[in-house]
Amino acid sequence: MLANGLKIFYEIRNENARVPDYAHHTDCCCDLYSVEDVVIKRFERKLIDTGFAIEIPEGFEAQVRPRSGNAWKHGITVLNTPGTIDEDYRGNIKVMLINLGEKPYTVNIGDRIAQLKFSPVYRGYFIKKEGSLSSTTRGIGGFGSTDAKGAN
Secondary structure: OOOOOOOOEEEEOOOOOOOOEOOOOOOOOEEEEOOOOEEEOOOOEEEEEOOEEEEOOOOEEEEEEOOHHHHHHHOEEEOOOOEEEOOOOOOOOEEEEEEOOOOOEEEOOOOEEEEEEEEEOOOOOOOOOOOOOOOOOOOOOOOOHHHHOOOO
């Protein structure tokens, strides 16, 4: 167990399920594994089951993230990245993969399909401001506005 690790209770709900694990002791994410054989066609998305459920401690969330190797080599990514798992969810962890690659991609039982990261939850408290919001150099510039101004 990591010195700064969280205690995560889990249930195995499929005979092919595998407990997520960390490839290296310095990794911040653990790997999630498929319990299904699935072919994902080009530009198709599939919801893939891990056969695994967890109990996240109060004040934390889990984030489902893509695996960089699958993204780079095959164009496979998590569609709603990061996918959020709230502390009160008790269903199977499922991963929404999409194939942005050039050819169909096969997921086999036991394949690493995504990563899971635990993070503290900070909730925002919205307070109506009297007058205007503070000004900044960026101001109201949105998507791509930094590049439009000539900066990198």
